[in-house]
Amino acid sequence: xxxxxxxxxxxxxxxxxxxxxxxxxxxxxxxxxxxxxxxxxxxxxxxxxxxxxxxxxxxxxxxxxxxxxxxxxxxxxxxxxxxxxxxxxxxxxxxxxxxxxxxxxxxxxxxxxxxxxxxxxxxxxxxxxxxxxxxxxxxxxxxxxxxxxxxxxxxxxxxxxxxxxxxxxxxxxxxxxxxxxxxxxxxxxxxxxxxxxxxxxxxxxxxxxxxxxxxxxxxxxxxxxxxxxxxxxxxxxxxxxxxxxxxxxxxxxxxxxxxxxxxxxxxxxxxxxxxxxxxxxxxxxxxxxxxxxxxxxxxxxxxxxxxxxxxxxxxxxxxxxxxxxxxxxxxxxxxxxxxxxxxxxxxxxxxxxxxxxxxxxxxxxxxxxxxxxxxxxxxxxxxxxxxxx
Amino acid sequence: xxxxxxxxxxxxxxxxxxxxxxxxxxxxxxxxxxxxxxxxxxxxxxxxxxxxxxxxxxxxxxxxxxxxxxxxxxxxxxxxxxxxxxxxxxxxxxxxxxxxxxxxxxxxxxxxxxxxxxxxxxxxxxxxxxxxxxxxxxxxxxxxxxxxxxxxxxxxxxxxxxxxxxxxxxxxxxxxxxxxxxxxxxxxxxxxxxxxxxxxxxxxxxxxxxxxxxxxxxxxxxxxxxxxxxxxxxxxxxxxxxxx
Numbered sequence: 001x002x003x004x005x006x007x008x009x010x011x012x013x014x015x016x017x018x019x020x021x022x023x024x025x026x027x028x029x030x031x032x033x034x035x036x037x038x039x040x041x042x043x044x045x046x047x048x049x050x051x052x053x054x055x056x057x058x059x060x061x062x063x064x065x066x067x068x069x070x071x072x073x074x075x076x077x078x079x080x081x082x083x084x085x086x087x088x089x090x091x092x093x094x095x096x097x098x099x100x101x102x103x104x105x106x107x108x109x110x111x112x113x114x115x116x117x118x119x120x121x122x123x124x125x126x127x128x129x130x131x132x133x134x135x136x137x138x139x140x141x142x143x144x145x146x147x148x149x150x151x152x153x154x155x156x157x158x159x160x161x162x163x164x165x166x167x168x169x170x171x172x173x174x175x176x177x178x179x180x181x182x183x184x185x186x187x188x189x190x191x192x193x194x195x196x197x198x199x200x201x202x203x204x205x206x207x208x209x210x211x212x213x214x215x216x217x218x219x220x221x222x223x224x225x226x227x228x229x230x231x232x233x234x235x236x237x238x239x240x241x242x243x244x245x246x247x248x249x250x251x252x253x254x255x256x257x258x259x260x261x262x263x264x265x266x267x268x269x270x271x272x273x274x275x276x277x278x279x280x281x282x283x284x285x286x287x288x289x290x291x292x293x294x295x296x297x298x299x300x301x302x303x304x305x306x307x308x309x310x311x312x313x314x315x316x317x318x319x320x321x322x323x324x325x326x327x328x329x330x331x332x333x334x335x336x337x338x339x340x341x342x343x344x345x346x347x348x349x350x351x352x353x354x355x356x357x358x359x360x361x362x363x364x365x366x367x368x369x370x371x372x373x374x375x376x377x378x379x380x381x382x383x384x385x386x387x388x389x
Numbered sequence: 390x391x392x393x394x395x396x397x398x399x400x401x402x403x404x405x406x407x408x409x410x411x412x413x414x415x416x417x418x419x420x421x422x423x424x425x426x427x428x429x430x431x432x433x434x435x436x437x438x439x440x441x442x443x444x445x446x447x448x449x450x451x452x453x454x455x456x457x458x459x460x461x462x463x464x465x466x467x468x469x470x471x472x473x474x475x476x477x478x479x480x481x482x483x484x485x486x487x488x489x490x491x492x493x494x495x496x497x498x499x500x501x502x503x504x505x506x507x508x509x510x511x512x513x514x515x516x517x518x519x520x521x522x523x524x525x526x527x528x529x530x531x532x533x534x535x536x537x538x539x540x541x542x543x544x545x546x547x548x549x550x551x552x553x554x555x556x557x558x559x560x561x562x563x564x565x566x567x568x569x570x571x572x573x574x575x576x577x578x579x580x581x582x583x584x585x586x587x588x589x590x591x592x593x594x595x596x597x598x599x600x601x602x603x604x605x606x607x608x609x610x611x612x613x614x615x616x617x618x619x620x621x622x623x624x625x626x627x628x629x630x631x632x633x
Contacts, residue, residue, distance in 0.1 A: 012475055012478060015478075212469075212473030217490075383441070
């Protein structure tokens with residue numbers, strides 16, 4: 001009986017272009033969104049842009065010019081108008097900084113006298129201080145090397161120059177840096193489960209009611225429990241397909257994301273993918289039951305859509321918030337959605353100590369789903385629903 | 390054999406069924422006539438076991454649908470008030486689905502499917518998706534799915550609504566043939582000519598009660614009218630809810 005019901009539901013959904021498209025969208029969106037977001041964030045945070053300044057009298061200090069070039073500070077003639085100029089066919093911005101080595105710079109350096117570099121810029125310009133800092137930093141480090149060598153040549157230890165040594169330690173580890181972003185990836189995969197199954201859930205409940213076929217169905221010699229079970233299975237199936245594709249695409253996309261640029265290491269291997277997938281199976285069942293429970297209350301497709309767009313906020317927004325504040329609590333591992341969020345978050349961060357909460361959370365999720373299914377089945381027997389048909 | 394005994398049902402303060410009793414025998418076409426809101430659909434829904442009556446029983450071949458609805462429903466084919474086909478399924482898949490719901494499997498199911506498709510002469514549309522079917526084609530598919538498991542009883546709720554003359558005639562022929570086979574057919578309608586032409590027995594329902602029972606001929610004689618429509622109006626005491 002369930003087989004007959006399920007076969008029909010599946011056939012009906014798989015031929016619904018909107019359902020299939022929604023499932024694919026749900027599957028594709030998270031990894032793509034994540035990849036784009038990560039790439040953008042990483043490029044932004046790690047790449048050092050070329051800084052174009054005007055260097056006059058370059059021949060006076062070729063060493064310094066070379067050091068500047070190593071620091072991606074390059075010479076360019078001051079543009080006549082505005083701040084942009086053409087370089088190899090591209091428009092680039094000039095920092096409007098000019099440094100000038102005085103005419104006798106090389107000679108003075110040679111004699112050990114104080115030589116002058118003139119730095120000319122508009123300090124009120126946005127970002128000027130950072131740019132000037134970059135230029136000065138190169139020159140200062142050149143100077144301190146030079147001074148150190150001079151001291152050594154005179155038999156004095158250069159360490160006399162610095163009485164205090166500041167030891168800088170960056171406590172952010174590669175994995176905790178990436179943790180938030182990777183945690184978001186986990187949330188997005190969970191969202192994929194919901195997004196992939198929403199359309200199917202609405203179509204087979206409110207949609208079927210709207211098309212007047214639900215009444216005839218419940219007049220047949222089947223129990224409402226069987227009907228709801230078949231519909232949940234079909235909806236969950238679409239959720240699982242979405243989740244599977246989403247996990248696979250993520251595994252494919254991760255190697256293309258330049259995580260190493262931010263010093264992150266993240267290995268989305270087969271075992272991790274499999275564990276996440278297994279966690280998503282009970283979640284898909286829950287997502288199906290949850291969305292069907294909402295959609296069965298609606299009389300039309302549109303009405304159901306407007307309900308679901310709000311109820312679905314809960315499973316999307318709340319895990320996202322928890323992920324951002326990195327909130328961990330034992331109790332959450334036993335509540336559907338949160339159980340999965342906590343588990344996936346820990347898995348991705350490599351903080352998981354025991355598989356027990358995962359298992360317990362999954363069991364609780366399945367039981368909760370079955371309870372919801374039972375409630376829907378009972379509500380379909382109610383007079384209010386029958387009369388609303 | 391369909392039978393409802395002393396049904397009482399309220400919706401809030403409104404008395405929808407007021408000690409309603411009637412029966413439909415095998416080998417007969419029984420019509421239920423009544424103005425809108427008389428309780429026809431409610432009575433049928435109680436008979437399907439979809440609604441619970443406060444009192445009374447609904448028997449399908451002697452099985453009380455209030456107690457064991459699923460068992461009782463196995464013996465009926467239903468042509469519902471509002472019918473919707475699964476637009477994305479073909480007619481054959483649609484009928485096969487209902488055959489499956491009635492527990493038919495394998496060869497038996499295939500055989501039943503082919504029989505009913507041939508009988509209703511819908512082999513040309515059997516493998517087309519239902520979207521785009523005409524009202525007449527839809528009616529045939531619904532009849533086919535109601536009959537695929539060869540139920541003893543067929544219940545039709547305003548089956549001729551929205552049908553053209555040709556489709557109505559086809560439906561009439563199907564019903565008469567089923568009657569010949571000794572099936573029990575119960576149908577509700579607003580169309581008097583329909584009822585007068587087809588029914589062996591007419592049950593007039595008004596305000597949740599049976600106002601009169603008899604052959605169309607008897608009802609006319611009893612009220613002293615020549616037309617069933619006139620007789621009907623006389624029986625219910627108003628001309629509310631008649632679509633001629």
